[in-house]
Amino acid sequence: MRPAKDFFRPLAVGAPEPLREVPARPSRAIHFFDPSNPKMAAKVPDMVGTVDVLLGNLEDAVKADRKEAARAGLVEIAQATDFGPTQLWTRINALDSPWVLDDLTTLVTEIGDRLDVVMVPKVQGAEDIHYVDRLLAQLEAKAGLERPILVHAILETARGVANVEEICGASPRMQGLSLGPADLAADRRMKTTRVGGGHPGYLVREDPVLNADGVESRERATFQQDLWHYTIARMVDACAMHGIYPYYGPFGDIADEVACEDQFRNAFLLGCVGTWSLHPKQIAIANRVFSPSVEDIRHARRVVAAMGDGTGAVMLDGKMEDDASLKQCLVMVDLAEQLAAVDPELAAKYEELGDE
Numbered sequence: 001m002r003p004a005k006d007f008f009r010p011l012a013v014g015a016p017e018p019l020r021e022v023p024a025r026p027s028r029a030i031h032f033f034d035p036s037n038p039k040m041a042a043k044v045p046d047m048v049g050t051v052d053v054l055l056g057n058l059e060d061a062v063k064a065d066r067k068e069a070a071r072a073g074l075v076e077i078a079q080a081t082d083f084g085p086t087q088l089w090t091r092i093n094a095l096d097s098p099w100v101l102d103d104l105t106t107l108v109t110e111i112g113d114r115l116d117v118v119m120v121p122k123v124q125g126a127e128d129i130h131y132v133d134r135l136l137a138q139l140e141a142k143a144g145l146e147r148p149i150l151v152h153a154i155l156e157t158a159r160g161v162a163n164v165e166e167i168c169g170a171s172p173r174m175q176g177l178s179l180g181p182a183d184l185a186a187d188r189r190m191k192t193t194r195v196g197g198g199h200p201g202y203l204v205r206e207d208p209v210l211n212a213d214g215v216e217s218r219e220r221a222t223f224q225q226d227l228w229h230y231t232i233a234r235m236v237d238a239c240a241m242h243g244i245y246p247y248y249g250p251f252g253d254i255a256d257e258v259a260c261e262d263q264f265r266n267a268f269l270l271g272c273v274g275t276w277s278l279h280p281k282q283i284a285i286a287n288r289v290f291s292p293s294v295e296d297i298r299h300a301r302r303v304v305a306a307m308g309d310g311t312g313a314v315m316l317d318g319k320m321e322d323d324a325s326l327k328q329c330l331v332m333v334d335l336a337e338q339l340a341a342v343d344p345e346l347a348a349k350y351e352e353l354g355d356e
């Protein structure tokens with residue numbers, strides 16, 4: 001662990017100063033595309049402005065014999081596209097793979113000035129972040145970059161989950177974490193073959209309801225549970241403690257938009273700021289779910305107005321509001337303001353509320 005006095009020092013001569021605080025940039029959907037797939041790549045320029053983050057994926061889902069093409073494709077897209085308000089991220093190959101060194105050296109030296117965040121898969125502990133941190137500093141210095149590239153880790157191994165706090169605090173570059181339910185399920189030897197989402201077998205069942213004769217009078221209701229609740233909650237706490245951002249990850253059942261929306265909403269309610277989108281139709285779901293509803297903003301603004309100087313307790317619609325519930329409302333109002341700054345449609349909806 002670096003002592004406090006060294007924590008914010010650049011790790012290479014000539015590298016940019018690390019940030020003291022991770023900027024809160026809207027990132028409701030991190031949209032994955034395969035830069036080696038011509039059809040997907042062709043869609044990227046038109047997606048700018050419709051999604052908060054475009055991520056050129058180099059890792060899983062890109063065939064081994066397309067890894068170089070994906071890397072080269074990402075360089076080409078990044079150089080040819082004006083990303084405007086949309087962030088550009090990449091997911092590099094795993095740190096033990098034969099491709100990752102070339103991923104980092106090529107991307108940072110050729111398009112480092114356009115890359116906001118590097119997502120690192122299968123992070124096991126702080127040592128993985130320290131490796132990437134130093135290498136990025138060396139490459140940033142070589143490329144003459146003026147702002148540091150941030151790092152996002154995927155939580156997708158049992159060891160990574162066990163080390164989640166140290167991963168979050170390993171470097172001032174740490175921007176956030178995503179849940180990786182597919183790799184995590186495999187690593188933990190969980191018995192689900194789905195990419196994220198629930199499972200009908202993971203449930204609780206109500207007690208038997210007996211009639212006067214002591215016989216079960218009806219079928220017992222069952223309630224499906226969320227397989228990912230524990231991990232998401234741990235991730236949210238670790239991120240909040242370190243001032244970085246938690247995200248849900250992939251929802252692989254592209255056709256099931258309803259369950260996708262439910263999974264995203266659970267993550268939003270627990271504290272995540274965004275999620276991955278694997279298919280264009282998941283972008284709209286993510287943007288909808290990870291933006292506070294007009295009803296929530298209406299309520300939050302009323303509480304802010306009713307609370308005056310922010311201390312004490314008041315009654316609003318039969319409910320007690322005080323300093324703590326005001327803070328909950330301010331989380332919503334702040335988020336709404338950040339999102340309205342990049343999303344004119346949302347801004348108009350919040351605007352319509354006026355000062356009611």
Ligand SMILES: CC(=O)SCCNC(=O)CCNC(=O)[C@H](O)C(C)(C)COP(=O)(O)OP(=O)(O)OC[C@H]1O[C@@H](n2cnc3c(N)ncnc32)[C@H](O)[C@@H]1OP(=O)(O)O
Nearest residue numbers: 032033034039040043057060061182195250254278279280
């Ligand atoms: C566990 C993990 O690691 S998850 C992260 C890794 N996985 C990924 O990144 C997957 C990314 N997504 C994909 O590969 C694809 O969306 C798939 C394979 C799931 C489905 O692809 P398709 O069968 O082509 O879907 P579909 O036919 O509905 O696509 C409709 C159009 O959208 C395009 N499209 C599909 N996905 C994307 C995308 N992620 N980005 C941009 N365009 C896309 C298709 O190319 C197709 O274009 P066309 O109309 O010009 O033919």
Ligand SMILES: O=CC(=O)O
Nearest residue numbers: 156180181182183
């Ligand atoms: O990379 C994501 C995952 O779920 O695995």
Ligand SMILES: [Mg+2]
Nearest residue numbers: 060156180183
């Ligand atoms: Mg994975």
